[in-house]
Amino acid sequence: MGNGKENSLTILIADDHHLVRQGLRSLIERSQTQYNISDVATGEQAWQFISQYQPDLAILDISMGDLSGLKVCEHVKRRKLRTRIIFLSMHDDVKVIHRAFEVGADAYLSKSEAFDTLNQALQTVAAGHSFISPNIESELARYRAATTQSLLTAREKQIVSYITQGKSNRQIADALCISIKTVDNHRTKAMRKLGVNKAAELVKYGLEEGLVV
Structure with a gap:
């Protein structure tokens, strides 16, 4: 009442x-x-x-x-x-x-x-x-970070790590011996999974999570 x-x-x-x-x-x-x-x-x-x-x-x-x-x-x-x-x-x-x-x-x-x-x-x-x-x-933040990382494939994490270092799609493609289109596909999938729309947000994520090649 x-x-x-x-x-x-x-x-x-x-x-x-x-x-x-x-x-x-x-x-x-x-x-x-x-x-x-x-x-x-x-x-x-x-x-x-x-x-x-x-x-x-x-x-x-x-x-x-x-x-x-x-x-x-x-x-x-x-x-x-x-x-x-x-x-x-x-x-x-x-x-x-x-x-x-x-x-x-x-x-x-x-x-x-x-x-x-x-x-x-x-x-x-x-x-x-x-x-x-x-x-x-803080516990929820750690869980979310771990869960989000687990959503990315090993290749997607690798792509994000290169992007975090400021590499272009061409440079990443050359380093991994794959096509630029493949790099762009992995990049797009990673951004969709992480819920980000800008490259700067992807870089921020990579830095916060310590993703390295």
């Missing part, structure tokens, strides 16, 4: 533990920001509420009955609803965290540090930015 405040940001809390929902509500209400808070116990209820009312923010647990928080987030992003999604979970598996952002999460927090970071996350996400708990940010 809502708290009756008007002209304030609306928040939905979805968690299958009553005490957790009440604790989060109490924690949020301590802030100086005015929020209109509602809460539900299952993923199904969360999706019904979001699809009907489109609150500004939804705080979701990962596991909530038959419809997980991840599925709820997928539905929200697929329908392009205005609600921004914050995951608050005991799951600290970096693969789960990575998956949460893959499906469109705007923030991810660990329940163990909610007291310190929840209100900061709410303000950050409400302002249109993403947020991740400081204690898992």
